[in-house]
Structures are given as C-alpha cells and as structure tokens.
Amino acid sequence: MEEEDQQKVSDLIKELVLRLLSQNPTSNPHPIDRNSSEFRNSLRYAVRILSSRMTPSITPDASAIAETIKRRLATQGKSSQALTFAELYTKFTSKTGPGGVNNKWAVLYLLKILAEDRKAAKTQFDSSVLLPNLALNDAQTGINSRVSRSLGSKDKGWKNGVLLVSKDPENRREIAFREFVNLVKEENEVCEEVLVRDVLYACQGIDGKYVKFDKNADGYILSDLVKIPRATRIMVRKLSELGWLFRKVKGYISESMDRFPAEDVGTVGQAFCAALQDELSEYYKLLAVLEAQSMNPIPLVSEKVSSDNYLSLRRLSVWFAEPMVKMRLMAVLVDKCRVLRGGAMAGAIHLHAQHGDPLVHEFMRRLLRRVCSPLFEMVRSWVLEGELEDIFAEFFVVGQPVKAESLWRDGYRLHAGMLPSFISQSLAQRILRTGKSINFLRVCCEDRGWADAATEAAAAAGTTTRRGDLGYGETNALESLVDEAAKRIDKHLLGVMYKQYKFKEHCLAIKRYLLLGQGDFVQYLMDIVGPELSEPANTISTFKLAGLLETAIRSSNAQYDDHDILDRLRVKMMPHGTGDRGWDVFSLEYDARVPLDTVFTESVMARYLRIFNFLWKLRRVEHALIGAWKTMKPNCITSHSFTKLQGAVKLQLLSTLRRCQVLWDDMNHFVTNLQYYIMFEVLEVSWSNFSSEMDVAKDLDDLLAAHEKYLHSIVEKSLLGERSQTLCKSLFVLFDLILRFRSHADRLYEGIQELQASRTMESSLSSREKSKLLRLSSDKASEPGSWISDGRKALTQRAGDFFRSMGQELDAVAKEYSSLLEGFLSQLPVQQHVDLKFLLFRLDFTEFYSRSGPGL
Amino acid sequence: MDPDAARTARESLDLAFHMSNLLDTGLDRHTLSVLIALCDLGLNPEALAALVKELRREPQHSSSPPTYAAPSSLP
Numbered sequence: 001m002e003e004e005d006q007q008k009v010s011d012l013i014k015e016l017v018l019r020l021l022s023q024n025p026t027s028n029p030h031p032i033d034r035n036s037s038e039f040r041n042s043l044r045y046a047v048r049i050l051s052s053r054m055t056p057s058i059t060p061d062a063s064a065i066a067e068t069i070k071r072r073l074a075t076q077g078k079s080s081q082a083l084t085f086a087e088l089y090t091k092f093t094s095k096t097g098p099g100g101v102n103n104k105w106a107v108l109y110l111l112k113i114l115a116e117d118r119k120a121a122k123t124q125f126d127s128s129v130l131l132p133n134l135a136l137n138d139a140q141t142g143i144n145s146r147v148s149r150s151l152g153s154k155d156k157g158w159k160n161g162v163l164l165v166s167k168d169p170e171n172r173r174e175i176a177f178r179e180f181v182n183l184v185k186e187e188n189e190v191c192e193e194v195l196v197r198d199v200l201y202a203c204q205g206i207d208g209k210y211v212k213f214d215k216n217a218d219g220y221i222l223s224d225l226v227k228i229p230r231a232t233r234i235m236v237r238k239l240s241e242l243g244w245l246f247r248k249v250k251g252y253i254s255e256s257m258d259r260f261p262a263e264d265v266g267t268v269g270q271a272f273c274a275a276l277q278d279e280l281s282e283y284y285k286l287l288a289v290l291e292a293q294s295m296n297p298i299p300l301v302s303e304k305v306s307s308d309n310y311l312s313l314r315r316l317s318v319w320f321a322e323p324m325v326k327m328r329l330m331a332v333l334v335d336k337c338r339v340l341r342g343g344a345m346a347g348a349i350h351l352h353a354q355h356g357d358p359l360v361h362e363f364m365r366r367l368l369r370r371v372c373s374p375l376f377e378m379v380r381s382w383v384l385e386g387e388l389e390d391i392f393a394e395f396f397v398v399g400q401p402v403k404a405e406s407l408w409r410d411g412y413r414l415h416a417g418m419l420p421s422f423i424s425q426s427l428a429q430r431i432l433r434t435g436k437s438i439n440f441l442r443v444c445c446e447d448r449g450w451a452d453a454a455t456e457a458a459a460a461a462g463t464t465t466r467r468g469d470l471g472y473g474e475t476n477a478l479e480s481l482v483d484e485a486a487k488r489i490d491k492h493l494l495g496v497m498y499k500q501y502k503f504k505e506h507c508l509a510i511k512r513y514l515l516l517g518q519g520d521f522v523q524y525l526m527d528i529v530g531p532e533l534s535e536p537a538n539t540i541s542t543f544k545l546a547g548l549l550e551t552a553i554r555s556s557n558a559q560y561d562d563h564d565i566l567d568r569l570r571v572k573m574m575p576h577g578t579g580d581r582g583w584d585v586f587s588l589e590y591d592a593r594v595p596l597d598t599v600f601t602e603s604v605m606a607r608y609l610r611i612f613n614f615l616w617k618l619r620r621v622e623h624a625l626i627g628a629w630k631t632m633k634p635n636c637i638t639s640h641s642f643t644k645l646q647g648a649v650k651l652q653l654l655s656t657l658r659r660c661q662v663l664w665d666d667m668n669h670f671v672t673n674l675q676y677y678i679m680f681e682v683l684e685v686s687w688s689n690f691s692s693e694m695d696v697a698k699d700l701d702d703l704l705a706a707h708e709k710y711l712h713s714i715v716e717k718s719l720l721g722e723r724s725q726t727l728c729k730s731l732f733v734l735f736d737l738i739l740r741f742r743s744h745a746d747r748l749y750e751g752i753q754e755l756q757a758s759r760t761m762e763s764s765l766s767s768r769e770k771s772k773l774l775r776l777s778s779d780k781a782s783e784p785g786s787w788i789s790d791g792r793k794a795l796t797q798r799a800g801d802f803f804r805s806m807g808q809e810l811d812a813v814a815k816e817y818s819s820l821l822e823g824f825l826s827q828l829p830v831q832q833h834v835d836l837k838f839l840l841f842r843l844d845f846t847e848f849y850s851r852s853g854p855g856l
Numbered sequence: 857m858d859p860d861a862a863r864t865a866r867e868s869l870d871l872a873f874h875m876s877n878l879l880d881t882g883l884d885r886h887t888l889s890v891l892i893a894l895c896d897l898g899l900n901p902e903a904l905a906a907l908v909k910e911l912r913r914e915p916q917h918s919s920s921p922p923t924y925a926a927p928s929s930l931p
Contacts, residue, residue, distance in 0.1 A: 016907075019886060115881050
C-alpha cells in the first residue's frame with residue numbers, strides 16, 4: 001500500500017511539475033518534454049524541496065487558518081469576498097466522507113500561502129515593470145540577488161544598502177518616511193514639541209528651556225549652541241516676535257497701573273489700559289487652547305493623523321497670524337501713547353484707526369470705543385449739566401476761577417492740545433458755548449430753568465441724560481446732541497437775558513442817558529448843572545451834582561422811565577488835577593450789574609464814557625451858541641436909543657454887530673451840522689443796526705459781538721477812533737474857539753447894553769442919580785461901566801474905542817476860526833470812513849468852503 | 857469510486873477552486889486537484905507551496921542550473 005502511495009505521490013509530483021512548467025508564462029513556447037533536462041532538473045529540485053520539510057510548522061487547525069484568511073480578506077477591503085469565502089469554507093468542511101478532502105487544513109494552508117506569495121509576487125512584478133532599469137539590472141546582476149532574495153525572503157536582508165527592518169520590503173513609501181524620520185532625529189537635538197512649547201512660553205513673556213529673552217538683542221532668541229536646522233531657527237525667531245510685542249504691551253500696562261495711585265495717568269489712559277487688558281485676555285484664551293494642543297505628540301509623516309489636534313511650528317505660525325497683527329497694532333499704539341494723555345491720546349489713536357483692513361478697523365473701533373468713553377462722558381456732562389469733572393486735566397475745556405462778571409469771557413476756554421482729532425473745531429466751540437451758557441445761567445442769572453432745557457435736548461437727540469450712552473464712532477450722535485442742547489440752552493439764555501434782565505431796555509437806557517439820546521433831559525441837565533461846572537473841579541461836590549441830576553430827571557420825560565433804570569444812573573467825577581474845570585471832569589455813569597456786566601464790562605463802560613465826554617462837549621458848545629443867540633436879538637439893538645449916536649460910532653456898532661452875527665451863523669452852521677451828523681447818522685443808524693442784530697442773535701456770543709460792533713462803529717464814526725486822532729484834536733480846538741467866541745459875544749452885548757443903559761440914563765436921570773449909578777456901576781470891573789461918568793463926547797469916544805477893540809477881537813476870532821475850519825474840513829476827505837464824507841457834504845453843502853479855500 | 861464519492865470529490869474540488877480564485881492564487885483546476893491529492897497523501901503543504909513558488913519562477917531559474925547536492929531518493 002505504501003508503495004502504491006509512493007508511486008502515486010511521485011506520479012503526482014511529476015504531473016505537478018509538468019503542469020507548473022507549462023503554466024509558466026515566460027517559458028519557451030514549445031511544450032515541455034517529459035524527458036527534457038529542464039524537466040528532470042525541476043523534478044529533482046522539487047523532490048529536494050519536498051523532502052526538506054516534512055512536518056508543517058503550524059498546528060493543523062483548519063478553522064484557525066480559515067479565520068486568518070477571512071481576516072486578511074476583510075482588511076484588504078474585500079469584505080464581500082470574505083463573506084463568500086466563509087460560505088465556501090463552511091460548505092467545504094461539510095463535505096466529509098469518501099471523496100472528500102481529508103486534510104482540509106492543509107489545503108487551506110496551501111491556498112493561503114500561495115495567495116500571499118502570489119500577492120507579493122504581483123507587487124514585485126509591478127515594480128519591475130515600472131522601473132525597467134531596475135529590472136534590467138536585476139537581470140544583469142543575475143541570479144544572485146534573486147537567490148539571496150529567495151533565500152532570505154523571510155529573513156532580514158540587505159537591499160540596496162538600506163537596512164530593512166520590516167517584514168515586507170516592498171513598501172518603498174514607508175521606507176522613505178523612515179529615512180526621513182531618522183534624518184530629522186539626527187539633525188535636531190531638540191524635538192519639535194519642546195520647541196513649540198518654548199515658543200508658547202515666549203509668547204506669554206516667560207523664558208522657555210531653549211528660547212530665552214536676550215536683553216542685548218532685545219528679542220527672544222534660540223541659543224546658538226542648540227543644534228537645530230536653520231529653517232526651524234528662522235521659524236522660531238519669527239514666532240518669537242509675538243513674544244516681544246507682548247512684552248512691550250504688558251510692560252506698558254503694568255507701568256501704567258503702577259502710576260495709578262500717583263494719579264499720573266488720566267481716565268483716558270486707564271480706559272486704554274483696560275481695553276488692552278481685554279484684548280490680552282482674548283489672547284490668553286487662545287494660548288490656553290494652543291497649550292492644550294501642544295501636549296499631543298506630533299505624529300510622524302508616515303503615521304496616520306490621530307483624531308487629536310497636534311501643534312507643530314507650522315501650525316503655530318498659522319494660528320498666530322491674526323494675533324500677530326493685533327499685537328503689532330497694540331504695540332504701535334503703546335509706543336505712541338506713552339507720553340500722551342487725555343484727548344490728545346484719543347486723537348492719536350484715532351489717527352491710527354484710519355485703516356482699510358477690516359480686521360484692523362474692527363479692532364481699533366472696539367479699542368477706541370472704550371478709550372473715548374470717559375471723554376464722551378465728560379462732553380455729555382458738560383453739555384447737559386455744565387459740570388466739568390476733570391481731575392486729570394484731560395478735557396479740552398478748561399475752566400478757571402474768575403469773578404462772576406468775567407465768567408462768560410474768561411471763565412472757560414478751549415485747550416487745543418487736548419482736542420481729539422475726531423471732534424472738529426466748530427463742534428468744540430459749540431460744546432464750549434453750551435456748557436458756558438449753563439454755568440452762566442446757574443451762576444450769574446440764578447436761573448433753574450436750564451435743567452428742563454437740557455433734558456429736552458437729550459430727549460430730542462435720542463439719548464438720555466444718563467451715563468454711557470454715547471460712544472466713539474457716534475460722532476454724529478454727539479454732534480446732534482450738542483446741537484440740540486446748544487439750541488435750547490441758547491434760546492433759554494437769551495430769553496432770560498431779555499425778559500428777566502431786560503437787556504434791550506438797558507441798552508436803550510444807556511443810549512438815552514449816556515449817549516445823550518434823551519434831549520429834554522440833557523437840556524435841563526445842562527441848564528442846571530452848567531453854572532456849577534464852571535467852577536474849578538475841586539470845589540464841586542458830587543452830592544450837589546447828584547441832587548441836580550435828580551431834579552433834571554424829574555423835570556423831564558425821564559421821570560416816566562423805569563425806576564430800576566433810573567436807579568442805575570449816577571453822576572461820576574473823574575479824577576482831576578489842578579486847573580481843571582468842572583466841565584472836564586463831569587460824567588454820567590450807568591451801573592450795570594451781574595449778569596449784564598458781561599456785556600458792559602469795565603472797558604466797555606470806559607468807551608461809553610469817552611463817547612459821553614465828546615457828546616457832552618459838543619452839547620456844551622451848542623448850548624453856548626444858543627445862549628449867545630438869545631442875547632443877539634436884533635430888537636434890543638436897533639432901538640431908537642441909538643439914533644442919537646454919531647454916525648461913525650453907529651456905523652462901527654452896526655458893522656461889529658454884523659460881524660458877530662455872521663460869525664455866529666458860521667459857527668452855528670458847523671455845530672448844528674456836526675450835531676446832526678453825530679446824533680442821527682452815527683448814533684441812530686448804529687442803534688438800528690444793533691437792534692436788528694439783537695433780534696437775530698442766537699446766543700450770548702452773538703450778542704456780545706453785535707454790541708462790540710455797535711460801539712466800535714460809534715467810536716469810529718464820531719472821530720474818536722485811532723485813525724482820526726488829528727481830526728479830533730482840531731475839532732476840540734474848534735470847540736475851544738467857539739467857546740471863546742461866546743465869551744466875546746457876551747462881552748460885546750454886555751457893552752452894548754451898558755451903552756444903551758447909560759444913554760437912557762443920561763437922558764432921563766438927574767446927575768445925582770447918575771452919580772449913584774456911577775457908584776453902583778463902579779463895582780463892575782468892566783470898562784464900559786465908567787462911561788456914565790463921562791460926558792457925551794467921552795461916551796461916544798469910549799463907545800468907538802470899545803467897538804473898535806471888539807471888532808478887532810472878533811476879527812481875530814473869525815480869522816482863526818476860518819483857518820481852523822478849513823484845516824478841519826481839508827482833513828475830512830482824507831479819512832477813510834465813508835460817513836465822514838457825508839459830514840463834509842453837509843458842512844460844505846453850498847461849496848462855500850471849497851471855493852474859498854484852495855485846500856478842499 | 858461510487859458516484860456519490862465522485863460527486864463529493866467534484867464538489868469539493870469546485871469549492872476549493874472557488875476559494876483559490878477568491879484568494880487569487882493563480883492555480884488552475886488540474887494543478888489544484890493534484891495539489892489536493894498530494895496534501896491528502898500527507899505531504900507538507902509548506903513544502904508544496906514552496907515548490908509551486910519555485911517552479912513558477914522557472915525561467916530565470918532554468919538558465920543556469922543550480923548547483924546542489926544529488927537529490928536524495930524518495931523514501
């Protein structure tokens with residue numbers, strides 16, 4: 001039996017060998033001969049192999065083998081085939097009995113091995129096909145490699161100089177990766193994870209194991225002693241920039257916080273620090289997440305990526321892109337704002353916010369919103385409540401303690417250095433004015449109604465009077481709030497000024513009394529006070545003058561005026577030296593109390609005084625001329641009493657009288673026209689302009705400006721300005737001359753009266769009475785009084801002499817007058833003011849002067 | 857053989873052939889049947905697999921005859 005078996009075995013082997021040989025695709029085309037040497041060789045070889053291994057190396061467990069095969073199929077992804085195989089296997093095993101395969105396990109094992117080999121062979125063939133050179137080489141180098149391979153296929157062997165550590169040498173990709181890993185391990189002393197962690201520490205300002213802060217180089221650097229490839233070094237350096245920036249920002253924050261107790265840093269600075277700290281806390285969050293991730297090991301390139309996120313230097317640089325931009329911005333801002341405070345800081349930061357990048361823009365907007373909130377708060381409280389809560393001097397409105405009367409003009413001003421650049425100059429002016437108005441109302445006018453106006457304004461602007469509603473970026477809202485508040489407060493203020501304090505009425509009163517608008521009052525005053533004022537200044541008592549003022553008021557229409565106004569009118573004696581007459585030092589004064597004295601300040605009142613002086617002088621001259629006119633009535637003169645005079649004297653008398661009359665006319669014409677010009681062209685016109693401007697004035701500043709303009713125009717036009725100094729002087733000289741004329745005229749007429757009296761007396765009285773009269777009249781110092789003592793001849797002679805002398809004096813006066821007037825008139829056209837040309841026109845209406853004098 | 861046995865044998869061979877195709881061994885029916893017979897007779901499947909592998913790579917092998925000792929005779 002055994003022999004049979006043996007024979008069977010050998011037959012089968014022969015058969016197998018034959019089949020296999022013929023099966024070979026690369027074998028020679030003609031069929032294998034049983035008796036060829038090839039065949040015999042193969043047979044011998046086959047027997048050798050078969051006899052070398054008698055026992056199998058594994059336990060004959062069919063199911064286990066089947067399982068292995070199934071798993072292999074499944075892992076190869078051929079799960080359907082695995083199922084099919086399972087099915088087949090079960091069927092296979094069920095076939096027991098005669099005809100069935102006994103050693104099922106053997107069959108299975110055989111199949112398994114063949115399949116594996118086949119698969120391996122296939123891949124090898126593929127690579128040979130792809131790399132023809134390699135195949136050729138293999139063919140040339142001959143069998144040796146093949147043999148060695150066949151021998152050592154299951155053992156470690158050398159392949160192309162690379163140590164094979166894996167069971168299957170065909171995975172070239174894996175080989176390459178392993179090669180790379182080894183290279184990396186050789187080059188880097190420190191592994192990447194440690195570097196990543198160090199960089200993360202550096203980005204928080206802490207020195208890591210290898211990355212430390214170097215004061216000399218001012219940066220985080222990797223020590224040169226550590227062996228790391230250049231690329232990694234550069235990357236670490238780039239990422240450490242973030243650490244440097246962080247250090248700078250953090251340094252600034254801690255520095256500022258140290259200065260807080262010293263009250264060196266303002267509210268804006270504090271807000272800036274707070275905003276920076278918020279941004280940094282976001283940054284810390286990111287770093288925390290990254291640190292958690294950095295704990296995961298960085299997988300090698302060959303391994304599959306695990307589900308955990310790991311952190312490599314490259315990934316870190318991607319993570320850090322955005323924080324780097326933000327941190328750089330913050331560092332730039334920190335540098336800029338180190339020395340600034342308050343509104344200047346806000347303005348500087350705002351300039352940096354003008355950026356096109358939306359990330360930067362958004363970041364800056366957030367930052368600025370916080371930084372500017374104290375500023376906006378200050379604006380809000382200033383505009384709505386008039387409160388200036390500025391401990392650190394950061395606001396652009398600066399207040400200083402002043403008296404109530406200069407609160408408006410000097411109490412508050414703008415500090416341009418603290419004005420942030422997003423608030424325009426006009427808006428700042430409006431803000432200043434609104435707050436100033438509230439303070440003015442509160443302090444000077446003692447008015448409480450402004451609070452309602454403020455709440456109204458806030459409601460109208462859409463915000464409330466509570467804190468924290470306005471922010472940066474809402475400059476429009478701020479502007480509208482300020483506008484609304486300004487509108488209402490201004491209106492309220494003007495209302496208070498007009499109604500409660502009767503600003504207009506007071507202005508009118510000043511015009512009537514100080515600017516001599518109330519004609520009848522002035523006339524009475526002049527009449528009463530005139531004789532008093534001729535005395536030397538130091539003998540006049542103010543008290544008496546005050547009493548006279550009262551009398552004048554009561555006897556004119558001024559008595560019907562408001563008592564409050566009349567109370568404020570007073571007499572004032574200016575400081576005088578010796579030799580001054582009352583006329584030079586007398587003036588009226590108007591007492592404007594708070595709050596009107598913001599308009600009528602000291603300097604303003606001084607100007608009013610100057611104008612008053614001028615007008616008073618003018619009036620006095622007018623008054624004098626009128627007085628002279630009163631005595632010049634022709635009826636007294638051309639009475640029949642003079643018919644007895646000699647012809648020559650009569651002629652003289654008449655001519656003198658005539659000359660006097662002519663001179664008087666001249667002077668009167670001049671004074672009247674000047675008076676008219678001043679009263680109407682200057683005062684009334686300016687007043688009407690001022691009045692109309694008062695009506696359209698929107699706030700106190702406008703009022704002040706209008707009043708200023710009013711006064712200025714008066715001063716300019718009435719020749720009191722600086723440009724008309726010479727003109728003014730000549731005018732005063734003219735006035736003096738006119739007054740001198742008055743005294744001459746007085747004397748003349750006195751003399752004529754005397755003459756007349758003496759003549760009538762002569763004709764009607766006895767000598768005894770004459771002598772009496774003589775004695776009486778001898779008390780008089782004037783010469784004509786002694787006429788009566790003489791006879792008729794002497795009288796005539798005396799009269800002649802008198803008239804001659806008077807005539808001469810009058811001539812002198814007339815000459816002087818005409819020359820002065822000429823001088824005055826010649827200067828008029830040179831003046832630049834348009835209205836003075838009108839004066840000239842009036843004065844020289846008939847062109848009398850321009851024809852007579854060559855200068856005009 | 858009785859027809860049942862023959863049928864069983866045939867079916868077994870079919871199944872084995874199917875399995876071998878699944879596993880992509882590249883064996884044809886006849887070779888497989890010979891191999892199964894040899895396995896049944898008790899030969900070592902490892903050796904058989906090695907033999908198959910070697911004989912498959914015949915072309916290079918046959919160019920230069922390997923030097924080895926004289927084959928021992930079959931027991």
